[in-house]
Amino acid sequence: MNNYEQLEKIIGYSFNSKSLLLEAITHSSYAYEKKLKKNYERLEFLGDAVLQLIITEYMIIKYKDLNEGVLSQYRSFFVSEDFISEIAKKINLYNFIRLGKGEIVTGGNRKPSLLADTFESLLAAVYLDGGYNEARRIVLELMSDLIDEYIQGKKVIDPKTELQKITQKEFGYLPEYRIVKEEGPEHDKVFTVEVKLHNCTFLGTGKNKKKAEMDAAKKALDHIQSIVKAD
Amino acid sequence: MNNYEQLEKIIGYSFNSKSLLLEAITHSSYAYEKKLKKNYERLEFLGDAVLQLIITEYMIIKYKDLNEGVLSQYRSFFVSEDFISEIAKKINLYNFIRLGKGEIVTGGNRKPSLLADTFESLLAAVYLDGGYNEARRIVLELMSDLIDEYIQGKKVIDPKTELQKITQKEFGYLPEYRIVKEEGPEHDKVFTVEVKLHNCTFLGTGKNKKKAEMDAAKKALDHIQSIVKAD
Numbered sequence: 001m002n003n004y005e006q007l008e009k010i011i012g013y014s015f016n017s018k019s020l021l022l023e024a025i026t027h028s029s030y031a032y033e034k035k036l037k038k039n040y041e042r043l044e045f046l047g048d049a050v051l052q053l054i055i056t057e058y059m060i061i062k063y064k065d066l067n068e069g070v071l072s073q074y075r076s077f078f079v080s081e082d083f084i085s086e087i088a089k090k091i092n093l094y095n096f097i098r099l100g101k102g103e104i105v106t107g108g109n110r111k112p113s114l115l116a117d118t119f120e121s122l123l124a125a126v127y128l129d130g131g132y133n134e135a136r137r138i139v140l141e142l143m144s145d146l147i148d149e150y151i152q153g154k155k156v157i158d159p160k161t162e163l164q165k166i167t168q169k170e171f172g173y174l175p176e177y178r179i180v181k182e183e184g185p186e187h188d189k190v191f192t193v194e195v196k197l198h199n200c201t202f203l204g205t206g207k208n209k210k211k212a213e214m215d216a217a218k219k220a221l222d223h224i225q226s227i228v229k230a231d
Numbered sequence: 232m233n234n235y236e237q238l239e240k241i242i243g244y245s246f247n248s249k250s251l252l253l254e255a256i257t258h259s260s261y262a263y264e265k266k267l268k269k270n271y272e273r274l275e276f277l278g279d280a281v282l283q284l285i286i287t288e289y290m291i292i293k294y295k296d297l298n299e300g301v302l303s304q305y306r307s308f309f310v311s312e313d314f315i316s317e318i319a320k321k322i323n324l325y326n327f328i329r330l331g332k333g334e335i336v337t338g339g340n341r342k343p344s345l346l347a348d349t350f351e352s353l354l355a356a357v358y359l360d361g362g363y364n365e366a367r368r369i370v371l372e373l374m375s376d377l378i379d380e381y382i383q384g385k386k387v388i389d390p391k392t393e394l395q396k397i398t399q400k401e402f403g404y405l406p407e408y409r410i411v412k413e414e415g416p417e418h419d420k421v422f423t424v425e426v427k428l429h430n431c432t433f434l435g436t437g438k439n440k441k442k443a444e445m446d447a448a449k450k451a452l453d454h455i456q457s458i459v460k461a462d
Contacts, residue, residue, distance in 0.1 A: 041299050042291060042302075045291065046288060046291045050284060053281060056280040057277060060277045071273075071276060
């Protein structure tokens, strides 16, 4: 069994057009070295849209009680490089990407961006070769359990998103963050941010605004969870 | 023929589930007034992804020589509120949107955002009721000629996008804009921006940076066109 047959076996799909499969796993660095005309970038552009539709459709049909605002936050996460690169690792996609020598030396096949891009291009190739239902089957086999775990709260996305979900559901408003302090020299700043929930104020610190907000959200979540447990 | 049958006739699709069609054209203001549980917002969230895939697929298959960077710019335009609301007008969608009284008074059914949103929700309803191919047929019947006209240069999107397309194709680089002057009081500023192409510099002015850039791009395009005509 050659390399590509292995990949086909893993995703459970055999391509009619093997050249489409090859295109999907060809990084621009490899195409450049080998003087090939095609790399995976155009496919990736299509795959991004295929993935977006599959995930949106899955959530809209399964989670009828969640409004589009909440679903939209989840979707951002489920199509993110972070999330998709983890999915790509599940199918050992790094073993199959055709990379140029320079990229191999620097461990390109482990870069999250490259893994996520190749996953999307592979998905587009399946879509073009075998249709939407095949692409959907592959995505849902790999992702639906995880999507459910996140939406059902068994896994947590990030403190800010999680906090937002809770305040919107329980209190009907979104948390607001405010920078209360910025200290230290330019290259070594520390930001302090506060987030208020009812009468409680939570402070977070970090090297930039986002990290300070995450920290504040984390403290607010810890507080909420300690209340829930005490109930 | 009732109102909804007219809409079905216009788009050439008869719904199995009329309640899905109704959901797709129900604005939140109407749902609120009539105490209905559903408005079009969840469908719109799905429709956005359906539209994105249809347009991406169309461009990727038809325009094999355009790279994903150029296609991505076009896609942004083809899924924009501006563009989609014009498409919605072509099928007189404003006649069919169910609006609350307040929205009717303020001409809500002519708002571009509302027209674009309803078009997307209608598309999602077709997708769920009749499948992807039906949704694609409707979109392409309404849009493919326009998409072609823009991509083939018979219509122009906006000067900045157009200029970018040309410089990327002809010179292999993207235009860079630089603010060279900012004058006048805070409430009445005039920005001057320059864009350089080879040895030529074009200046544009406007009340904000974006307008000044558009003006500069327009002048660069006028210059290029005068050269092309003189050729």
